[in-house]
Amino acid sequence: MLKGKSLIEPMDLTLAELDEILKLADEIIQDPAAYADRCKGKVLATLFYEPSTRTRLSFESAMLRLGGSVMGFSSAESSSAAKGESVADTIRTVACYADIAAMRHPKEGAPMVAAMYANIPVINAGDGGHQHPTQTLTDLLTIKTLKGKLNNFTIGLCGDLKFGRTVHSLIKALSRYENIKFVLISPDELRVPDYIREEILMKNGIEFMEVERLENVIGQLDVLYMTRVQKERFFNEADYVRLKDSYIVDNKKMSNAKNDMILMHPLPRVNEISVEVDSDPRAAYFTQAKCGMFVRMALIMKLLGVE
Numbered sequence: 001m002l003k004g005k006s007l008i009e010p011m012d013l014t015l016a017e018l019d020e021i022l023k024l025a026d027e028i029i030q031d032p033a034a035y036a037d038r039c040k041g042k043v044l045a046t047l048f049y050e051p052s053t054r055t056r057l058s059f060e061s062a063m064l065r066l067g068g069s070v071m072g073f074s075s076a077e078s079s080s081a082a083k084g085e086s087v088a089d090t091i092r093t094v095a096c097y098a099d100i101a102a103m104r105h106p107k108e109g110a111p112m113v114a115a116m117y118a119n120i121p122v123i124n125a126g127d128g129g130h131q132h133p134t135q136t137l138t139d140l141l142t143i144k145t146l147k148g149k150l151n152n153f154t155i156g157l158c159g160d161l162k163f164g165r166t167v168h169s170l171i172k173a174l175s176r177y178e179n180i181k182f183v184l185i186s187p188d189e190l191r192v193p194d195y196i197r198e199e200i201l202m203k204n205g206i207e208f209m210e211v212e213r214l215e216n217v218i219g220q221l222d223v224l225y226m227t228r229v230q231k232e233r234f235f236n237e238a239d240y241v242r243l244k245d246s247y248i249v250d251n252k253k254m255s256n257a258k259n260d261m262i263l264m265h266p267l268p269r270v271n272e273i274s275v276e277v278d279s280d281p282r283a284a285y286f287t288q289a290k291c292g293m294f295v296r297m298a299l300i301m302k303l304l305g306v307e
């Protein structure tokens, strides 16, 4: 039963709940008009203390397409956070006006604090370099739609695996499905955090390898998940400049990939995927962005208990 729950990280959902959301998202894709007023009279608050295009707008589009309304702020500067208001006070206030809230915050754990103080469901829309559970729902729906399954495949995750919260959440979620092999491709400085390697992968006996060169492994992958080097999480500019173009997928690299590999990216991209790849039928990142809206429609319905 998801009604009234908050979603802070992927493990807040059981596998059955996850599958329930993906199933509903698929039903919405098949017949969006049937859901056009399921959330009539309900209000979603989007509380974004950090920049966003896809997450905020897909949440807002999701609620509007369900017949509900949206309100919120898109930067800390345009809210009373700029005057020093705490997350706890903000969410208690917002809960007076909204039925559900999505929060993005640069501080890890801020949406969890909000959920502790709120009497409405709070959805983590990305907290610092920590987790991004609704991107994971988006990614799972994309893989399921394009590959037809969520088990028995090899996924390469490439780029900034240290600060990339989408990667942390996706590894956590996929670790619960059968026979997923992870190929972790990053510079030494940007390897996955120890808690992901030790607590998720090693503890659960999941097959994985860590490599530096994408060229050496691209031919083995069923899914390649590229990520941006997270400039905003670096402590110094020189390190960012040195690492930012570590990986660029172009047509030449794609020529060594399987014919049915799918190329994903949570976006925004900077240089990680050359625009020449956009016309390759294996490029799935804009389909992925669209899946984000449908899966957020399903999530909002489930957390609000709307049938």
Ligand code: CP
Pocket: 051, 052, 053, 054, 055, 056, 126, 135, 266, 267, 268
């Ligand atoms: N994927 C994602 O989180 O994109 P935005 O930062 O644009 O929301």
